[in-house]
Every structure is written in C-alpha cells, then in structure tokens.
Amino acid sequence: MWNPRLPTRRAAPRFRRGNLFPVVLIIILFFSLSSLFLTRKGLDEDDRETPHRVPDKVFPHKILTMKPQIPEQISEQDLWVTPSSFGLHPCTKPTSRYEVSHVSDHFLTVKSNGGLNQMRTGISDMVAVARIMNATLVIPQLDRRSFWKDTSTFSEIFDEEYFIEALKRDVRVVKALPKELESVPHARKHFTSWASVGYYEEMSHLWNQYQVIHVAKSDSRLANNDLPLDIQRLRCRALYHALRFSPPIEILGKKLVERLRDRGGQYIALHLRYEKDMLSFTGCTYGLTEAESEELRKMRESTSHWKIKKINSTEQRLEGYCPLTPNEVGIFLRALGYPARTLIYIASGEIYGGHARLLELSSRFQNLVFKETLATKEELEALRDHASQAAAIDYIISVESDVFVASYSGNMARAVEGHRRFLGHRKTINPDRKGLVNILDKLESGKLSEGTSFAHAIREMHANRQGAPRKRRGPSAGIKGRARFRTEESFYENPYPECICRRNRNG
Template sequence: MAKSKSLKNSIVTLNPHIFPQFLCLFSPKNHPRNPQLSFVPSMRVLFFFFTFLLATILCCVAMNPFLNTPSLSIFSQSASYSPLFLASLSSVFQDPTAADNNDAPVSLTTTAMVPLPPRSVAGTASEFWQQPDGEGYRPCLDFSLNYRKRSSKIAKEKMKFLVVLVSGGLFQIRNQIVDAVVIARILEAALVFPVLQGDESEEFSEIFDVEYFKKTLKADIRVVSSLPTTHLVSWQSLENQIPHNVPPFWLRAKFLKKLNEEGSLVLTGLDSKLSKNLPLDLQKLRCKVAFHALKFAKPIRDLGNRIARRMWIEGPYVAIPLILEKNLWLRTKEYNSIINKEPGFLNASEVARLLKELGAPKTARLYIANGEPFEDDEAILPLKAEFPNVVTKEMLARDGELDPYRNKTLILTAIDYIVSLSSDVFLPSFDGNMVRALQGHRAYVGHRKFITMWRDFNGQPETRGRRRDRDVIAYPVPECMCKH
C-alpha cells in the first residue's frame, strides 16, 4: 500500500555540496583547491560561537512544545521533572532501544517502554490535544520491609519450580504472565519461563526480552529458563482446575503440599483466575511485572519505535484500535445484532462522529491499530471521509520491514501497542484486553489522554477502589501510584 504522502514532506533534503565547504572549517590549513574557503583561527572561533548560539536557540525552540506549561518552564528554577518525563523527552532525540545494556542495573524510575512525549498545540484545537494534569500521581513501588526480608530467601529458591502454560491473544498472555509471577511469589517457588501455546509458533523469547525479565524480578522471585533435570515432570500432570477469583491462601492450601513433595508444579488456564484484590505488596508486584519487567524483545521494540517516531514527527496524533472485519461495518441485520450484544463497540462512522463532537480538527492524524495485517481501506472509508489523515502501520512501514511478521499476529499487535502508547490521544472503539492494558499503561507513564464513549474518562487519575472487577494493571491508582 502507498505510504502516507505527508511523511515525504517531513524529510529535509540536504545539498551535498555544502559538506565539503563545512568540513574545511575544521582544518587549520588552507584549502588545497580553493584558498577562498580557508579560515583564519579568529574566524573559526567566531564561526563556532555563532554555531553554538544558533544550536542553543534551535534546541529551545524544539523543546518548547513539551515545556509549554508553567510547571515545566525551562526558565523556572523550581520546576520538578519526573524521571519518566525526562526519559520521554530524551527519546525524541535518541532511539530508546539504541543504548540497550543488559548489564546496567534495573531502575524503577522509568518503565520498560518509554513513550514519546505528548505534543502541545495552539489554536482552536488545543483543548482536544490538552493532556490531563495527573493530580500529582506518579509511580511508587515501595515494597514493605516484611516483603523485602522474605525476598532474600524466595529469590534464591532452588528446590521448588513453577511452570505455567499460557495462551490467547497478546494481552491475555501478558495478564497470565503477570499472575504467574505473583503465584510463584505466593508459593515461594522459582518460575520457569512461561510456555506459549496456540496456533502461532512464537516462544516467550520471541515476544519478550527474557534477560531483562529475569533481571528486573531478581529481587522478587528466581526466574529460570528451564526445569533442572532432577525436576522433570509429565505434562499430563498439569493443573487447570482453578476457579475464578482465588486468593493467596487458596493457592497455598491447594498446591503447597504437592509442590513441596514433588518439587515442581505445572499450571494452565490462569486467565483471570487470580483475585483482583491482593495484599498491597502483591498488587505492586503486578505493576512491576506489567510496566517494568515485560519489555518486548529488541526487534519488536526497534520496529515499533521507528514507526512511532515516523508518526510522532508529523505532530500530535490519535490512536484508534478498530475491529476491521468488513462484514461488521455494513449496516445489516447481522451487524445490528452484533451491536446490540456489544454495546461498547463503535464502527468507523461512530468513531468519526465522536471525534467531531470532542472537537478534533479535520486535519487530525489518526493511527488505526489492528493486530491483523491491514490491506484494504473499505472498512475505514466513513472515517477517512471526515478525517483524511488516516494511516496504519502498513502505510508507515518501509519496504520489507513488516515482511518477517506477516503471520505473527502477536508481534503485529505489539507494534500497534508501542505506537498507541506514544499517541497524544487514545480512543478505542471497543473494550478488551489491549484497551485495558493501554489504559493502565498510559496512566502509569504520565496520564496520557484516554477517551471512551461508554465511560467519562479523559485520562485523569481514576482510582481502582475496592471494586472486585477492577484490575490494578488497568487502574494503578492508588496501589502503584502515589501523590508526590
């Protein structure tokens, strides 16, 4: 599919004849072919002074969109910058994956995925792009003294091992891995890398950075790549009879004796089985796994970040996950029955109407997130009629970049997730695991604007409270975020 024309306008074509003239300024000798290009030392000093001054001015101008609020003024001596904001700002000028170093210590001041900063816009559309203030909530994963004391023993466990089999879509898998870590902590067992089951052939190491996963959690549990030969188990002995909403004491009563006797335990069917209301330390552990330990594998991050930067460089944008099956977009009896069953589902026309009601300018750039390869724009024609600047990852990717992943839905979904995380506005057309994951993640990295039709929520901190159906991963306030 043809790439977005607007991308071409953002590329500055440099005159190649400028470079020889520029390089001669760094040489104290006369230019051998053109003496007029030679500079005396005093002229070189003057040149470098004005170059430095110009660079400083341009840097301030470039940073102004990110610092266009009183609390973030670059001239304010009392300004307070969160580590997440600084990391986000630095990612504009440097690819966050370029300096990966698995030997560096893990820091919980930033997340596993650092989004690009939101953009400020002047004029009539500024309200639409305006970000929530966050009410002072920032990540805080301070574990209790008792938790840290017990960690010294649990993190060295070499006799008991937990194996988990996970399946489903990317975010079902993510949720099961989060719960697997928490269950390993509850049972005080070492965790073997989760085994991915399903039609696709991806392994855990193809989707996530395994070394980073191990290193981030080394103070909480021991993570190993495989069972030791002394603990081989039969896959026929796996346990999948776990009811919904089980608390920690149920898991201990059910599995501790077997784990102590046999040394290993194989679990499957973990999806949404662990209680949403856990002790505070375990809630924080959930956030640590979801927002810090589960970093996508480097090839996925590299491509996702490249596509996100191509989108971001053109200005602010809206990310919209859409279900793009053609038969769902036609006004038929079958379609109406689907809508009646799924009240949170919006089609392209309804998304366009909602954007207009919210004050989105017609020039707003929209990124359509959909895990499946997208080759036909028939499903989004009603949206493009109102907002012409609609793009997908296929339009933003360059020749061959997506070819290795054509049949890898999990990886394609991960790329959409990375681009959506950096969007200025997130507007899902349905409710689901990806939407809830992005809702919580966008809150955790700075309360990025999040809009839905079925609940009045623009990104302002919304507490999880004590509602049993609310996951701390989607609502990290107040367990994982505190006022600073």
C-alpha cells in the first residue's frame, strides 16, 4: 500500500498538515477503484469463453519458464466418494394400469447384432417390442459375425432359465420356436430405428398374414423418449434384472472383484477402448505410425457394414470423436489427483500397439491390473475365444468399481454408466474429450506445462461430469426429422427419470 512521506513546512510551505489527509485518501481510493475495474473486466472476459475451449490466459506465459509444479493434493473423499443421489432410488415396478401378459400364439424371433452390450440393450428393446405387439419372444440368437466372432450361445452368456422366469408377468419367453412353425412362412422385418409404440402397433397388422415375425437386427429398435412409463420400466426390468449373466460368469466376476479388493481396497475400472476395431471404425490415427494408420484404413475399407470409408483423423480428434490414447488417459487421471499408486483395472480387449503403447499409461500408474494378471490359467481358459464372455467379466468388474472411467463413449461405456446411475449414481467420470484435446495439444506443443494450473483447469472442466443425478438429455438444438434421434442421450445410458425416482414415488 502506498505510504507517502509527509513533507516538512520548509520543503512545501503551502501545504498544511490538516489539508494533506484528503489528498492521500483520494489517491488511495483512485487506485482501489482502478484495481477493482481491471479485475471485474478479467472476470467478464472469462465468463464469455466457450465451454469446451480453455482460454490461453488460464495458463500464464511465465509458466513456460517455470519448473512443473506439483498439483495440489485432493482429498480422498473428492477422489472416491459417490456423488449424492438426493434421495433417488431405482424404480421398476409397473403402474396400477399394467396388466399381466396373456399367452400369445404369435412368435417373435430375433437375431441380435453387435458386441455384448449392443446385444444386451437390443434384447431389452425386443422384450418391450414383444409386449407392445402381444407376441411370444423366442430366446434371441446372438451375433457370431461381429469383429470378435464369438460362438457363444444365449445360455452360455446369460442365465436363460432366470430370464424366462423373471419376465413371465411381462412377456412369454420360450427357448425355441415350436416345431410345427419352423417351416411356415415368416415375415422378415428390419424394424425402423428409434420407433415409437404407435409404429409397433401398426406393425401388428402383420399377424393377420403371419404367425412368425423374424427381426433381423435388435439394436436401437425403440425411441429413447416419449414412450409410456410402463414400457420404459419394462426395458429396465429386462436389462437390470432379467438379463442376468450365466452362473459361471457371475461367479468368476465376483471372485475377481474380491481379488481386486484384497489388493488395494479401492480401484478404478478403466474401459480403455484403444483397440484395433474402434480405431479403424472411427478413423483415429493420432499417435500411430504410418504402417499402423494404413493397416486401419484397409480394415475400414474392407468392412462392408461400416458405411464411412474416408475419414479425416485430425478433424475427428478435434471434435472429440476419438478414444483417448493411453498417454492421454494417464495425464488426465493424474491431473484429477489420482496418485501413481492407484489400483486401476483395465477393462478392454487387446490394446492396439501392445505393451509399448501401454507403457505410456504404466509410466504414470504402476499398479495396472488385467484379467490376465488377476485370473488363474484355468479361469482364463474358459474365456479363450469367447470375447463376449470376457466382456461380461469386464462389465461386472466395471459396475462394481469405486470409480469408472471410459476413454470413449461406446456401447460398453454407455451401458455401464447407465447401470451405475441405476444402482445409486456410483462415481462415473465422463471425460470431455473435445475439451481435453484442446488442452493436451497445448501441452504437447509446449505452450503450457503440467502443474497446478493445468490440473485445476482439468478438474474444473470435469466438476459436473462425475455421475451425479441429472435427467436424460433430449435432441440437439436445430436438428429436425429422424436425424434428431441420433443426437438424443441413450435411454440405457441414463434411465432417469423413468426408472429412477424419489422415495415418495411409486418404486
């Protein structure tokens, strides 16, 4: 604070002591108001920044010439404790208007498509469709032509008997089509995506000509929003109760969770979707060699059901459409405050680039655990060549984890997040990939360094992305027609409000 030396009478005879105090007060007031104005101006400019872009001024230029700072310590509660559920709880009971299903002589056969979680959510949709169309559901056939080429049957992945029994009041389910109907003409339908109840009520006219309708694909057959409450709750009963994994998978999954607890008590389940099929599908080649990029391009062009062949990898990454690399995940988790000793279970298939690419993550977190290091040889042998069964183990461990993080928002990540929300909003950190790329590119170019300011920006960006209760997001603004359905948040990613209620509501 400025403190002027009082002049003597001889140096400045025209000033009197009594007249000097107001002058000093005016000068102090001037500097105070100037400082306040400049501070407010800076805050106003910060408020105008876009939500995804982190302003350069957050990272002062002087940080480039400073040694990296050690990020401030985060409390154990901030790292591990589940967000408050505010009195919300699962609610799947039918309303008083819901009627018990009637035996139907119309049959719906289904061929599920995709990986494990795409099939799971698709099967849950088809349970609801069978209810709407008053049909008997035949146990679905699982996809054997996907990237993983898993030959597992329904009963090898799911508890078939339990599935049938759990849904008996909702839909009649049988193991196979009656022999006398195997040779009769079937209606083969590819039902439209994100369809309403009215659509399926119209499709019921097919029963006038056919006794059997075969559905070629099961995924995304129902809309996310604007469906009757009882249909939405039936989808939740099907997915979270009836579609239980087979006893061998359930037993092994629980054993591995116990072994993780014995190792460290708390653990993060990291769905590291840095796998060959995902990188090829998304066209993401950041950090790869030219040979690897070319291999992925050939794979994409040779896969007939992947419609987009030419993809600009740089644009994909800047828009947040690429999986985070192992190195980016490591930087992200350290910035959030997780210490190097943190126990991390890697829930994924084979990482593209193998051990060398995983070193980018293990150099920051030495306590990485995989199925291969957690299970015995005999236990692993049962999963060999059965990718969907191995994925089911990852799913169980991920749902039961203290913290779940996914490097990409694929089917597995969305299904696990939805299940964790349903079970009490367990802590689920959803990386803002677009925002992260903006910061990480500055880090790579040397415009900023890892340290307190860097970590603070990462934490601020993700303060509201940790699984706390919120209603499901609707379509993006400005999108019209059927295209808007693609922009809606998946029902299975966030079943609130239909399947998550207040205590005083019907549960």
